[in-house]
Amino acid sequence: MNQMTDTNLMQDAAEEPGLWTIISPVNREIYTGMTVSLLSLVAWLGSIMLFLPISREITSATPDPERLWLLLGISFGLVALSFVCRAWSFRISHLGAFRLEQILRTELTTRLAQVPLGYVVNTGSGPLKKIVLDDVRSLHAFVADSTPLFAKTFAAPVLGIILMLILDWRLALLSLALFPIGLIGMFFAFRDYDVARKKVDQATERINGVINEYVQGMHVVRTFDDGSGSFERYRKALNGATETMREWTAQSQTGAFIARTLFAALPTVLVLLAVGIPMYLEGMIELSILMMFLLLAPTVTESIVPIVWLQQLLTNAAAAVKRIGQLRQVELIPEVSSGRAPEDASVELKNVTFRYEGREDNALTGVNITIPAGTVTALVGASGAGKSTVAQLIPRFWDVDDGALLVGGVDVREMTADQLLQSVAFVFQSPFLLSDSIKNNIRLGQPDATDEEIVAAAKAAQAHDFIMNELPDGYDSVVGERGSSLSGGQRQRITIARAILQDAPIIVLDEATAFADPDNEAKIHQALAALAQGKTLIVVAHRLSTIVDAHQIVVLDKGRVVESGTHNQLVANGGRYAKLWAHFEQAQGWGLRVAEPSSAT
Amino acid sequence: MIETFSNMIEACGSKAEVMRGSLVYAVLSAIAQGMAYALLFPLFAALAAGSDEAWWYLGGIVVLVLLDGLFRLGESHGGWRVYIEVSDETRTNLGEQLKRMPLEQLAKRQTGDLNSVLTGNVQDVVSIAGGLFGIVINTMVAPTVTIIATFFIDWRLAIAMLILFPMAIPVYRTIRAAGARENRISMTAHADAASHIVEYTQGLSVLRATRQVGPESQRLQASLARLREAQVAGTKLVTLPSIIMSALVQIGILAITALAISFVLADSLSMAAVLALIVIAIRFSEPLALFANMSSMFDFMEAAIDRIGELLAVPPLPQADSKVGVEGSHVVFDNVTFAYDQTDEEVLRGVSFEVPERSLTALVGSSGSGKTTITKLLTRFADPQTGSIEIGGVDVRSMTQTELMRHFSVVFQDVYLFDDSIEENIRLAKPSATHEEIIAAATAANGHEFISALPNGYATSVGEIGGALSGGERQRISIARAILKDSPIVILDEPTSALDTESEVAVQRAIDTLVRDKTVLVIAHRLSTVVAADNIIVLEEGQIVEQGSHDQLLSKNGRYADMWHAQRADRHWQITDTMPAET
Numbered sequence A: 001m002n003q004m005t006d007t008n009l010m011q012d013a014a015e016e017p018g019l020w021t022i023i024s025p026v027n028r029e030i031y032t033g034m035t036v037s038l039l040s041l042v043a044w045l046g047s048i049m050l051f052l053p054i055s056r057e058i059t060s061a062t063p064d065p066e067r068l069w070l071l072l073g074i075s076f077g078l079v080a081l082s083f084v085c086r087a088w089s090f091r092i093s094h095l096g097a098f099r100l101e102q103i104l105r106t107e108l109t110t111r112l113a114q115v116p117l118g119y120v121v122n123t124g125s126g127p128l129k130k131i132v133l134d135d136v137r138s139l140h141a142f143v144a145d146s147t148p149l150f151a152k153t154f155a156a157p158v159l160g161i162i163l164m165l166i167l168d169w170r171l172a173l174l175s176l177a178l179f180p181i182g183l184i185g186m187f188f189a190f191r192d193y194d195v196a197r198k199k200v201d202q203a204t205e206r207i208n209g210v211i212n213e214y215v216q217g218m219h220v221v222r223t224f225d226d227g228s229g230s231f232e233r234y235r236k237a238l239n240g241a242t243e244t245m246r247e248w249t250a251q252s253q254t255g256a257f258i259a260r261t262l263f264a265a266l267p268t269v270l271v272l273l274a275v276g277i278p279m280y281l282e283g284m285i286e287l288s289i290l291m292m293f294l295l296l297a298p299t300v301t302e303s304i305v306p307i308v309w310l311q312q313l314l315t316n317a318a319a320a321v322k323r324i325g326q327l328r329q330v331e332l333i334p335e336v337s338s339g340r341a342p343e344d345a346s347v348e349l350k351n352v353t354f355r356y357e358g359r360e361d362n363a364l365t366g367v368n369i370t371i372p373a374g375t376v377t378a379l380v381g382a383s384g385a386g387k388s389t390v391a392q393l394i395p396r397f398w399d400v401d402d403g404a405l406l407v408g409g410v411d412v413r414e415m416t417a418d419q420l421l422q423s424v425a426f427v428f429q430s431p432f433l434l435s436d437s438i439k440n441n442i443r444l445g446q447p448d449a450t451d452e453e454i455v456a457a458a459k460a461a462q463a464h465d466f467i468m469n470e471l472p473d474g475y476d477s478v479v480g481e482r483g484s485s486l487s488g489g490q491r492q493r494i495t496i497a498r499a500i501l502q503d504a505p506i507i508v509l510d511e512a513t514a515f516a517d518p519d520n521e522a523k524i525h526q527a528l529a530a531l532a533q534g535k536t537l538i539v540v541a542h543r544l545s546t547i548v549d550a551h552q553i554v555v556l557d558k559g560r561v562v563e564s565g566t567h568n569q570l571v572a573n574g575g576r577y578a579k580l581w582a583h584f585e586q587a588q589g590w591g592l593r594v595a596e597p598s599s600a601t
Numbered sequence B: 001m002i003e004t005f006s007n008m009i010e011a012c013g014s015k016a017e018v019m020r021g022s023l024v025y026a027v028l029s030a031i032a033q034g035m036a037y038a039l040l041f042p043l044f045a046a047l048a049a050g051s052d053e054a055w056w057y058l059g060g061i062v063v064l065v066l067l068d069g070l071f072r073l074g075e076s077h078g079g080w081r082v083y084i085e086v087s088d089e090t091r092t093n094l095g096e097q098l099k100r101m102p103l104e105q106l107a108k109r110q111t112g113d114l115n116s117v118l119t120g121n122v123q124d125v126v127s128i129a130g131g132l133f134g135i136v137i138n139t140m141v142a143p144t145v146t147i148i149a150t151f152f153i154d155w156r157l158a159i160a161m162l163i164l165f166p167m168a169i170p171v172y173r174t175i176r177a178a179g180a181r182e183n184r185i186s187m188t189a190h191a192d193a194a195s196h197i198v199e200y201t202q203g204l205s206v207l208r209a210t211r212q213v214g215p216e217s218q219r220l221q222a223s224l225a226r227l228r229e230a231q232v233a234g235t236k237l238v239t240l241p242s243i244i245m246s247a248l249v250q251i252g253i254l255a256i257t258a259l260a261i262s263f264v265l266a267d268s269l270s271m272a273a274v275l276a277l278i279v280i281a282i283r284f285s286e287p288l289a290l291f292a293n294m295s296s297m298f299d300f301m302e303a304a305i306d307r308i309g310e311l312l313a314v315p316p317l318p319q320a321d322s323k324v325g326v327e328g329s330h331v332v333f334d335n336v337t338f339a340y341d342q343t344d345e346e347v348l349r350g351v352s353f354e355v356p357e358r359s360l361t362a363l364v365g366s367s368g369s370g371k372t373t374i375t376k377l378l379t380r381f382a383d384p385q386t387g388s389i390e391i392g393g394v395d396v397r398s399m400t401q402t403e404l405m406r407h408f409s410v411v412f413q414d415v416y417l418f419d420d421s422i423e424e425n426i427r428l429a430k431p432s433a434t435h436e437e438i439i440a441a442a443t444a445a446n447g448h449e450f451i452s453a454l455p456n457g458y459a460t461s462v463g464e465i466g467g468a469l470s471g472g473e474r475q476r477i478s479i480a481r482a483i484l485k486d487s488p489i490v491i492l493d494e495p496t497s498a499l500d501t502e503s504e505v506a507v508q509r510a511i512d513t514l515v516r517d518k519t520v521l522v523i524a525h526r527l528s529t530v531v532a533a534d535n536i537i538v539l540e541e542g543q544i545v546e547q548g549s550h551d552q553l554l555s556k557n558g559r560y561a562d563m564w565h566a567q568r569a570d571r572h573w574q575i576t577d578t579m580p581a582e583t
Helices: A002-014 A019-050 A050-058 A064-114 A119-121 A125-167 A169-189 A191-219 A228-260 A267-282 A287-302 A304-329 A387-393 A417-423 A438-443 A451-460 A462-472 A488-502 A518-532 A567-573 A576-589 B002-011 B012-037 B040-048 B052-102 B103-108 B112-153 B155-202 B204-209 B218-265 B271-312 B370-379 B400-404 B422-427 B435-444 B448-452 B462-468 B473-486 B501-517 B550-556 B557-573
Strands: A347-356 A362-369 A376-378 A400-408 A424-427 A504-508 A537-539 A552-558 A560-565 B333-340 B345-353 B360-364 B388-393 B406-411 B489-493 B519-523 B536-542 B543-548
Touching: A002 A064, A002 A567, A002 B489, A019 A050, A019 A064, A019 A287, A019 A304, A050 A064, A050 A287, A050 B218, A064 A125, A064 A304, A064 B155, A064 B462, A119 A387, A119 B204, A119 B473, A119 B557, A125 A169, A125 A287, A125 A304, A169 A267, A169 B435, A191 A228, A191 B052, A191 B112, A191 B422, A267 A287, A267 B052, A267 B360, A287 A347, A287 A438, A287 B040, A287 B271, A287 B406, A287 B462, A304 B557, A347 A387, A347 B501, A362 A387, A362 A560, A376 A400, A376 B435, A387 A537, A387 A552, A417 A424, A417 B204, A424 A488, A438 A451, A438 A488, A488 A518, A488 B543, A504 A518, A552 A567, A552 A576, A560 A567, A560 A576, A567 A576, A567 B388, A567 B435, A576 B406, A576 B448, A576 B501, B002 B012, B002 B112, B002 B271, B012 B040, B012 B052, B012 B112, B012 B271, B040 B052, B040 B103, B040 B112, B040 B271, B052 B271, B112 B155, B112 B388, B155 B204, B155 B271, B218 B271, B271 B406, B345 B370, B345 B388, B345 B473, B345 B536, B345 B543, B360 B370, B370 B489, B370 B519, B406 B448, B422 B435, B422 B473, B435 B448, B435 B501, B448 B473, B473 B501, B489 B501, B489 B550, B543 B557
Parallel strands: A376 A537, A376 A552, A424 A504, A504 A537, B360 B519, B360 B536, B406 B489, B489 B519
Antiparallel strands: A347 A362, A347 A400, A552 A560, B333 B345, B333 B388, B536 B543
């Protein structure tokens, strides 16, 4: 049995080659933990074995009290030793597991800084948090709990059997005879275990998915009906999953019941007695030996139970290992150790072709754009045309598949990350703030900035007034704490202040499309103007009116540049841009009305 | 402990009876086991005397083992099946509660939290209850039965064993307290680490630029170090008491054995009894020693039961049962004052206005002025503290949820689509709709063309193409829903503001169809879109400062006029304004 499960476990582990590699930094703790746990087991078995001389002494005609107390004393000592070792091993393996957690988290977060930024942005902070925090955490149970368990579940039956063989080989073989019977039970119980388990896992996953959808959609759904429609969907999916669970239980119940009943202590005791009683009555064994078997044999049979736990721990760890492994396999963005600094603030895309991993179509095909230093370039096009991709390639969120992207005349792949990111600032649509003071949030743009510089940047970004007047502790107010909740527009202005402080010569701006209210919008426009002053500006434009005066408007469609020029040139061309512009003007002129214009008041 | 049991039984809802039955079987099975072990005393005595009576006792054990098996069968008959039904039932109840509870309460809870209650907490209760309770009952009942039987063999030993149990209680308490403390410490540290990791991933582009990444990212590294410290401290906190507990049990059992041996030496106990005692004591020592470690599971489960109970306890908004005669879609807000739950700040103060049937009313004002709150109260997100809201002459509080919702279609900036076909996503608004009706709605919403171009047309699953739908396309699907629903009142929350130019035109056309001849309430940021409104309500800090038509408000030269002029000016704002002209 042990052998069989052992190989199963090894196979499972082999399917996840990552597991052993991932936990290898704490091998020392794992092995020590195993050894000490083994020691605890040996001490415990030793204390049990002492009951043989103790009982012999008692059953003898003239028991020697001194020898009895000595034996009991040693037994006490061994039990104590066993507990000290158990505590020690618990501690070693847990502390090791915690150390592993920290090592892995540092490694993974370092790695996140080296993979394409686009991977980080596209994966999203939620799923990444899950890997770095939760998945790493679920390895803890495996490392901390299963390593001592490993030693115990495999060593306990082996040692137990050896001891029994030494005591009386006939009785030992008999008590082992129960094993095959139990094995058959286990075989039936776990015959389709893997298949069924997978089904159940899928059902569980489906339940979780349905719940997630139901909960997420509830706010919205409640506004167009009373929730009955989506509740029906939820109910139906729940029913289906529950049905799978029912089938699984019905299928596995009998086998599991047999296994649980056979691998319990009492049946073993029963069989031993049935054979042991006549053997004793025939004078083949002494009563003390029978007692020793009653002590040892159930320990061997019951060691099967933790193996099931172990299996569960491995299954749980496997999913986490897979996700951690995937993150570890994301290709690093190759970085040169000493790069060439950009020569000016120009940007050039030379015949750039780029495809997102896993997609069939190119996101960009043969794109050529030249952006001289100090000019304003607008990228326009429908959603999916590739304008955001161009914007993301400049700060090297991704590497191009073909062609080259030059910043200041230097290929971005020949710069170090900080050389590049010091020349390019990327202002996102969704502003990012640390839960730290306003001051530190702005300082992030330039860690050695003085307070005066920070205030100056905030003033330029139209943020100084609200920081001083509306926040409880001015620049020391901590974002997100009581009284320091910021509106979307305010957050945006703080990120702009940070970019102003960073003072990168090239600004990539994904123009925010909607602002909370008109007042804010005007202030953000002023802040952006301050930021853009004297810089090379690349704007992903949504509202065409803001970029009418751009030095260059690049129109993208399906990943290709279809035209470029100034607003007037493009409108005169009567091409794609002219159409966009017409649409824009039409959209601007639109107004809501509930009745035909003729009858409107 | 008893409390946990009864909480758990209660949590089983309609399956409580089966559950109780299952627990009774578990107790019976434990009693049979305890008695079987107790039979070892006379059995060993008979063996020591070389008597054939031993066979009778063995027969007794056989019967008890068989009984044990039967009882276990009875237990498992309820067993897992009950837990599956219970989790199904609990999830259904929670699902119903979500659809019934006031939206304000719903909005207060984060999606992630709700999710974890419906998935994780239900799972916790069920799996712990399923796996653990049998073991716990067994560990407690079987030894107790054996101890009681020991009274017949030797009362001194029985009393010694009985004393051992209460001795463990204070240690057990310490363990539970330590466990709870450790749990809190670790939860706080994990939450802290979580927010720092999120922060780190979100800020990577900025952090990379200033080389504050990996080992150099001080905030993150500090947080990870704090987490490990907390974990280590927590482990230290629980290790000692749980070891003491185990040691106490094992040493205690050895002490009882020693006591028994001393009785033998004093000739007041038979050696056979000691041998039987050793077997029994060692048999029970391991489970008893491990018992303490299960206590954290109980805390876990109780916390889960609490969280489920807390969610189920949120009272729904009071609803009228009777059918009421709503006539038309005339909306009246009468002196409405409202503050969000558990806040003192009134976000609406004495707001009164009317929206005549088939008219267009716009709500304008800066963020936080109360525009969204007004639409939320109309759909009964929550009830106002004072004042009343009427639709068609009937107070919204005296309508059923279904009746009330029949009146509205709401189109938001964000569109939520279910992972189902496009057709089903539209049908959600009117479950009885035919395929033709759905096509008609989609056509009216300017969506038929792009939907037909999808790989499977209307049958295309949203999940499969997910990101491939643009914001404008999603918006048109949501408008098709609203058109299909054909409710008399339409509420719009600036549905076009997040769209690119081309989508915007398409969505605007769809909205034109949707709002025709409806009573419309719109939250507008861009004032130019509501110039034709019958009434424009200007809000500031929860109060109506002005209302009237565009022309009326302009001539007043008040707040609206200011906003209008500011937007006109900003409309011509250019990103190049501060740039040097042609270089």
